[in-house]
Amino acid sequence: MLIDYSREYKSKLRTADEAVKVVKSGDWVDYTSSLGMPVLLDKALSKRRDELEDVKIRGNLIPGPIEVAECDPSREHFIYHSWHFSSYERKLCDRDLCYYIPMVFQYNAAYYEFFIDVNVVMVSVAPMDKHGYFNFSVNTGVAGPICEKADIVIVEVNENMPTIHGGYNESIHISDVDIVVEGEHEPFKNFLPIQPRDIDWKIANHIIPYIVDGATLQLGIGAIPNAVGALISESDVKDLGMHTELCTDAYLELYRSGKLTNKRKSIDKGKGVFGCAVGSADLYEWLDDNPGIAAFPLEYVNRPFVIAQIDNMVSINGCVAVDLYGQVASESFEGRHISGTGGQLDFLTGASASRGGKAFICMTSTYKDRDGNRRSCITPQFNGDIITSPRSQVYFIVTEFGVVNLEGKSTWERAEDLISIAHPDFRDGLIKEAEERRIWRRSNKR
Numbered sequence: 001m002l003i004d005y006s007r008e009y010k011s012k013l014r015t016a017d018e019a020v021k022v023v024k025s026g027d028w029v030d031y032t033s034s035l036g037m038p039v040l041l042d043k044a045l046s047k048r049r050d051e052l053e054d055v056k057i058r059g060n061l062i063p064g065p066i067e068v069a070e071c072d073p074s075r076e077h078f079i080y081h082s083w084h085f086s087s088y089e090r091k092l093c094d095r096d097l098c099y100y101i102p103m104v105f106q107y108n109a110a111y112y113e114f115f116i117d118v119n120v121v122m123v124s125v126a127p128m129d130k131h132g133y134f135n136f137s138v139n140t141g142v143a144g145p146i147c148e149k150a151d152i153v154i155v156e157v158n159e160n161m162p163t164i165h166g167g168y169n170e171s172i173h174i175s176d177v178d179i180v181v182e183g184e185h186e187p188f189k190n191f192l193p194i195q196p197r198d199i200d201w202k203i204a205n206h207i208i209p210y211i212v213d214g215a216t217l218q219l220g221i222g223a224i225p226n227a228v229g230a231l232i233s234e235s236d237v238k239d240l241g242m243h244t245e246l247c248t249d250a251y252l253e254l255y256r257s258g259k260l261t262n263k264r265k266s267i268d269k270g271k272g273v274f275g276c277a278v279g280s281a282d283l284y285e286w287l288d289d290n291p292g293i294a295a296f297p298l299e300y301v302n303r304p305f306v307i308a309q310i311d312n313m314v315s316i317n318g319c320v321a322v323d324l325y326g327q328v329a330s331e332s333f334e335g336r337h338i339s340g341t342g343g344q345l346d347f348l349t350g351a352s353a354s355r356g357g358k359a360f361i362c363m364t365s366t367y368k369d370r371d372g373n374r375r376s377c378i379t380p381q382f383n384g385d386i387i388t389s390p391r392s393q394v395y396f397i398v399t400e401f402g403v404v405n406l407e408g409k410s411t412w413e414r415a416e417d418l419i420s421i422a423h424p425d426f427r428d429g430l431i432k433e434a435e436e437r438r439i440w441r442r443s444n445k446r
Contacts, residue, residue, distance in 0.1 A: 005132035005174050012180045016044035019122075019154050019179045025052050027119040030146050031059035033083075034278050036139030037066070038122035038156040040183045045122075046071040046078075053077055058101070060142070060340075061278065063189060064088035069097045083108075083142075084340035093337050100331075105245055105275070105343040106302035109145035121150035125172070126161035133171040137161040138287065140295035141245060141275025144169030147176070154179040160188055162288035167273070167296040190281045193249040196227035202400040203362050204228045207316060208235060210358055210396075210403075214264035215312040216241035218347050219250050221278070222318055224362045226250050233257035241265040242272035243310055245301050245343040249279040252286050266311045268294065275301040302343045307350025308357070315351035315359040317344045319388065320367075321377045324415045324434055326391035326406045328361055333385055334369075341388050352395050352407070359395040360403070365423040376426035378418050380433035397421065411439040 020041055023029060029045070031037050037059060045055075046067035053076060057068055060083035068078040069092055081099045082089045092098035103111065112118065123143050125134035134155050136143040147153050155177050164170065174180075196204070204227035211217075211232060217240055219225035229250030232240070234257075241262045242251050251272065254260040262270050271294040277287060287293055300306055307313055319330040320338060331339050344361070351359040366374050377399070394406050397418065404417035415434040419427050434440035 002130055003132070005128065008174050009128060009180060012174070012177060014179050014181060016040040016156070016181050016183060017047070019181050020045045020048060022152050022154075022179070023048070023052065023055060023120055026054050027056070028117050029055060029057045030118050030121040030150065031057060031062065032121065032123045032146055033059065033139050033142045034061045034063070034276055035137065035161065035188060036123050036143055037062045038124050038154070038181075039185060040181060041122040041154060041156050042067045049077045054079070056081065058083065060084040060089075061086045061276065062089060066092070073097065082340070084342045085338065090338060100337055100340060102341065104341050104345050105298045106304065106346045107299075108142055109297055109299040112145045112149040118146055118150040120152045120154065121146050122154045122156060123147065124158040124161060125155045126163045127157050127159060128174060132174040134174070134177070135161070135163045135171050136295075137164050138277035138284070138295070140164065140166055140170045141298040141301060144172070144297055145299070147172055152178050154181060156181045156183075158185050160185055162284045164287050164295045165289070165291060165293060167268070167294045167300065169297045170295050188281065188284065191279050193226045193280065194223045196223040196230070199364055199400050200224050200227045203364070203398055204231050206398050206403040207360055207362075208232065211237055211314055212312055212356070213237055214239050214241070215314050216243050216265055216310045218244040218313070218315045218351070219248065220317040221246055221248055224318055225316055228316055229253050232259055239264045241310070242274065243268070243301070243307065243313065244273070245275045245298055247274035247277040247279070247283070247287070249283050252279070252283050255286065262292065267306070267309050273301060298343070302346040304346055304350035304353065307347060308353035310357070311355045313351045313354035313357040315347035317347065317361055319361050319363050321379055321382075321385070322361075322363065322397055322418060323379050323382045324418055324430065324437070324439060325381065325411060326394045326397075326414045326418070327382055327387050328389035328394055329382060329385045330388040331386045335384065345389055345393070348389055348393055348395065352393070360398055361389065361394065361396065362398040365399040365401055365421065366426070376422055376430065378422040378426070378430060380430065381437065412441045415439045
């Protein structure tokens with residue numbers, strides 16, 4: 001006979017306005033991640049602006065709008081922080097309404113367990129099941145450790161949340177919840193996949209020959225991973241696996257083409273593993289109640305020791321620039337903060353240690369500056385930009401002009417390889433810069 005949790009549920013049920021009364025000036029409040037953002041509670045909290053001071057909020061990859069940030073341009077009442085920027089959070093940062101928290105995702109749980117405080121967590125969850133559990137859904141990667149650390153746990157029941165099977169920590173029980181909030185929600189934004197440009201297809205085509213039958217993929221977000229997924233779907237490669245911090249529509253396309261089976265994975269065999277998910281309505285429908293999918297906390301998904309156990313692990317991520325020493329910048333460029341470290345370094349380390357594994361970092365060879373002038377994304381040497389991946393750990397670098405492997409290469413060999421995949425218009429200038437830095441040999445001039 002099942003225990004009836006409805007009485008406990010009702011005893012903890014509050015309106016959003018009632019629930020946010022627990023927040024005090026000076027508190028740290030956590031919104032968790034992406035679709036886990038508590039929309040109703042955020043609006044209710046913003047209405048308390050003039051009653052509160054110095055309330056600090058954390059989130060990441062939140063599509064917005066975030067009312068507590070929008071309602072207080074002075075940041076005297078609410079101060080918003082992000083672990084990893086969505087495009088919306090990047091624009092908040094441009095407006096001086098968001099601070100970035102440096103991190104790597106594999107340590108997400110440890111940050112909360114050992115180092116930081118959470119006075120109140122507000123998290124959207126799927127409706128409670130018959131056993132008294134609320135599913136963290138596409139927010140499983142980060143939500144559990146935050147709720148475990150929080151002094152007060154508020155769950156906002158979102159009727160649109162898919163229920164996703166998990167490895168562990170994918171749910172929270174009503175007995176561990178302090179306040180429950182209900183209300184009507186708008187359907188999630190239908191984030192359709194970014195359509196690749198011609199240049200993205202060229203970059204993706206350089207990667208395809210390195211992907212073998214039975215490989216497990218980690219694809220970042222954006223046009224290039226989408227192009228890789230599309231090309232694989234049309235290829236002869238088969239029995240691919242999924243192990244990724246962020247699940248996107250690229251995996252749905254691989255599944256629909258019959259390429260994604262997870263049958264040959266070294267660990268979690270038969271399961272597509274992910275931490276968080278952002279994408280289309282079709283993606284959420286595919287993830288919902290799917291026994292072939294398992295959501296795990298990022299402390300598992302992103303741990304290099306775990307990733308290294310997966311044979312033929314292929315990691316594909318993007319960056320904004322690389323210098324001639326092989327340093328990678330993915331978070332800022334020319335003083336503008338763009339993204340975050342996220343899991344790039346985690347998967348770069350783990351995939352490089354995998355038997356048959358490969359880690360690719362992709363970018364276009366040029367960009368246009370604020371004045372519309374074309375500039376090289378391969379730069380002589382960073383001076384002020386944030387380094388995401390150190391030169392000692394960088395593996396494959398890819399542009400539309402080719403792919404090079406920097407592992408085990410000396411400084412002059414790296415310079416030669418990187419210049420070979422730079423845009424031809426900038427190669428002579430980069431050679432001169434390499435000569436000035438004494439990382440260019442007379443013998444490698446052509």
